Amino acid sequence: MQNHDKLSFPKLYRHFITAITGKESEFTTGSIRKAIFLLSIPMILEMLMESIFALVDIAYVSRVSVNAVATIGLTESVITLIYAVSIGLSMAATAVVARRIGEKNLKGAREAAVQAIILGITIAIITGSIGAFYAEEILELMGGSPELIEEGQGYTRLMLGGNITILLLFLINAIFRGAGDASMAMWTLVLSNGLNILLDPIFIFGWGPIPEYGVMGAAIATNIGRGTAVLFQIAILFFGWSKIKIGIADLVFRLKVMIGLIKVSLGGIAQFLIGTSSWIFLMRIMSEFGSEVLAGYTIAIRVMMFSLMPSWGMSNAAATLVGQNLGAKQADRAEMSVWKTGKYNAYFMFFISVLYLCFAKEIIMLFSTAPSVVENGTLCLQVIAAGYVFYAYGMVLTQAFNGAGDTKTPTKINFLVFWAFQLPFAYLMAIILDYGPVGVFIAIAVAEIILTLVTLVLFKKGKWKEIQV
16 A cells, blocks of 8 residues: 555544544545545444444343343344344345445435335334234244243334334445445434433333333333434435435335345345344254353343444445445456455454453453353353454455345355354254353354355455446
8 A cells, every 4th residue: 555545643533533424425436445444434333333232231131130131132033034134125225326326326326225115114014013913922932931921022022013113224224325325324323322222221120200111121212212213314315414315206116126126135135034044043052051041142142243243334334335336347446445344354353352252251240140141151252252353354255245236145155154054063062962052152153264264265256246236
């Protein structure tokens, strides 16, 4: 890199202010390092807000009961199916919007955004109805005890029934990111999670005229926070505070655009359904070892999200850069953006892995002091963190495929790694060979390393550069 591209501290500060205010959104020319920085900062802050809320949420709920924590673990393992749909649609929205922005086609970007939102609302209504009506049966199917189901069914019903807030929050933020308006996505989550954090103790423990709802209060707070943020997102789209401004004339069904989005999103949905459904089966295996082990695993996963979310932020930056640069017919610049983002992500994840390997027990004890919870949470953090540097590149490379609109390749990789390898291996290690919970942790770590190596080989072949969306 030439000297004029090096980032001194005064430049870093100026770029940081530019990044969080969203004053620059041209990423197909100039310094790649600067482009990564300007996109990554708001995306990292956005993801940090999400993970901070997850930690605060579990900290409050852990004061209710072990069953309350386990309820969140079981419910979220099912909600990951909705996340899969949300993220699949979001990948399609980011890829198509970014490609249209790179082509300087704002009208096409608006059309893609509207069709994505229509599709998201339709899916949310269907899945929300099913989740609201069958909450108790879902918890029972996941292996919850009668006591857990009695205490937690209200939380599960509200979280599944109100999933439209999850889906639209993901989807509209993906539209912002595809357009290069990463700061808008960041401020949306600041609002959402800020409200969640403020409302959590009020509804969980009761305050003033608000009764004590226990674990269900966490769901009430989450839905209010996310719902408010979605209304804010819609205001941004209609009042033109983003690069994409939607008018009344844009609110029409466009079959051709919808079909194009569905084609891209199906690969993304399948990709994450495979990945997240594997987490459901892993959670089912973990439930065999009791609520305390399940609680330790749930806390450890929440803590891990605190480090993985910023990495996803950098990975999302790579997706936007790939999409926009392919739209601008600059495939080499798109590839260079991926390698540089992967390198920066690896530096970050190496630091986090050392932190977890050294201080896992102390971190878990911030949330629970029950010996079995601490033991299993500590093991989970230490074993999985051992492969963090691999995950760093794996996440960026996967998002690069998705940003190019090639959602099929990561889907095939996920199927082979998670379903054909990880699940049987986890069952073998944990149940048949009697390694217990640590067998599941080992299976997770090994599978993620294999995924990274396979993705690296396929990325180098370069077929993703030829995808049309």
